Amino acid sequence: MKYIVVIGDGMADYPLKELGGKTPLQGANTPNMDKIALNGVSGLLKTVPDNMTPGSDVANLSIFGYNPEKYYTGRGPIEAASIGAKMDEQDVAFRCNLITEKSGLLSDFNADHISTVEASEIIETLNTKFHDVGKFYLGTSYRHLFVTKKPNSANLISTPPHDVVNEPINNNLLKPSTDASAIELNNVMEESKKILENHPVNQKRMEEGKNPANMIWLWGQGVKPALPNFKDKYGVKAATITGVDLIKGLGVYMGLTNIEVPGATGYFDTDYCAKAKNTVDALEDHDMVFVHVEAPDEAGHAGDLEEKIKAIERIDDRIIGKLLDELPSFKEYSIAVLPDHPTPISIRTHTRDPVPFSMFSSNGESDTVNQYDEESVKNGVMGISWGYEFIEKFLNGSKPD
Template sequence: MKYIVILGDGMADRPIEALGNETPLAYAKTPMMDELAAKGEIGMVHTVPDGMSPGSDTANLSVLGYNPRKYYSGRSPLEALSIGVPMKDTDIALRCNLVTLSEEEDRYEDRTMIDHSSSEISTEDAAVLLEAVRKELETDEFKFYVGTSYRHLLIWDKGEVVSLAQPHDILEQKITDKLPENKALYEMMKKSYDILVNHPINIERKKQGLHPANSCWFWGAGTKPSLSSFEEKTGKKGAMISAVDLLKGIAVGSSMKVITVDGANGGLHTNYEGKAQAAVDVLTDKGYDFVYVHLEAPDEMGHQGSVERKVQAIENLDARIIRPIVEGLRANGEDFRMVILPDHPTPICIRTHSSDSVPYLLYDSTKEQANTWKYNEAEAEKTDNFVAEGYTLIDHLFEV
């Protein structure tokens, strides 16, 4: 038996008037997910423990079977594992987003957060910009490391876990009261704007109609993580397929295999087919029992507030990842159990994460059922299936 989790990041939502008061998941054309739902089980699962922030960090730990209350030490330290940054016990890791701030104001403090991803800047462009920042601002106390796209890392030697605003939570808001209270972090963010605002890459981006990556933004502070081995915990040899450093870091920390797919970039135009083929290959040819396939695009489209593109991302997930994985495993004669779900909602109406429960779909190729439901939030809520502790869902997947 093979086991698969397919995670549509931020895929869940709330009813939208423009979609006839349906959610993007209900509105999207998802024949593969609906077929599996009719032959399987659907329900709701609460992935984010009450009182914890509804981030992809806590939620994905939960889906992988790690209780966030026990294992979570911050988002950025998990990303540090992915990048290969050796953290000391006294180090603090912080996410360093390359963001877009408004440029009309005279003072940095008066600017507005326009885009947390700088039009999903490429890793190549971001690396050049971060190098310009590093040359001016890096010290023995603060070290910069390149990640993926707009997502980068700052390691603070003998630092402290400080409260910092998440940039995707303050879109279209003034940053005046969202800036770090720590003077050193604040000064680096302010100086980064002066370094980046007129950088040739940003001048060219504006000519192309793209948002400039004109400031660093620090958030997600945390300490060195300590995860137990996924294989020792579950008895399953696991692999991770994701373009996002956070998920790769969770995999590294739990001793799972990280599979890199060329062209996978965490955006809407990622290499869907490459991810699907990699999942089939690792389960059929590499001797792995479990694969976790993560798609970032629905979450990014939710943050952008784009209903149309979020629907497109969900349809791409259905047609270009789920269908080829199912068909590939069937063609190879593999028995499999698959869970499909979001980690958390990213509702279009608020453009950030919420802690609402999310719908899950569990399909077993050896025990097909005969139901009439489709896979979406409303239908999942109608069932009596509810998993109150998200980290126990994986135990349900591994039941045979």
């Protein structure tokens, strides 16, 4: 049996007036997702516990079959594994966004999606200036990492930058503001503005009319997690296909194969067809593949309805459509589609609302749901369950308990 899980990051949403009260999933043309729902079973997953922040880290950890209340230690250390940053037990890894600061406000949480090439020069400068506090590691575009040997900093309260766009920087720095680690790291963030505002990379970007990456933002910190090996836990050999360090990092800790796909960018321009082709190829020597697409989440954060619908339709046509054509050659197979969390256009950030899922198995059953969206799946036979229960249900052949 072959298993494929297609994750459209942030794909779920709320009804919108622009769509006549429909959600983007309901408004998009998704015949292949609907085919999975029509011929399979559906339900809702609660991927984020009530006491946890609805981040992609928590939600995807849950989808991969690990209870986040038991295993989650922070997003930073997950991404550290992806980019090869080795962590000791006393190390704390922070996510490090390159942001745009204007007049004391957090103006742009991704600095106009600065290129990785440009970012590499900035990261090099930061390491020269702040080597006594910690080390910066190059990631992708605006997403990078900072590792420090300050164990107390793991307990600080940090704020996702995409949640405070156009809000005062001083109101959203690390807390408590009187903590010695917070004072030192907040100073690093504030000093980075002085260092980067006249950086050659930013001078050129401003000349080109782009937002400068003139400040760093530290958040999502944590210590190294200990996750059971996925194959030992579930009995199948699995792989990931993604353009995002978070998913790759989870793969490292779980013992999955991270398949590098040329053109997988983690943005609107990601190569959907290449992801589908590499998924089919990976099934030759893997039992399960997690295919992750970041584009719907990016569109949600940007409040861009047109791009969100395009991303959903491209997932449906270029990934799921291709897979449904190819999977019968494996005789026995199962495929599921779901988001990790909603990223509603109207609020531009994540929520912890339960997410819709549909899954079809060549050996499974079907229910009365005939299309894939947030409302239709509520009538599914799978009901509502915790996200970390999904993998066991999926491996059970899409049969209700």
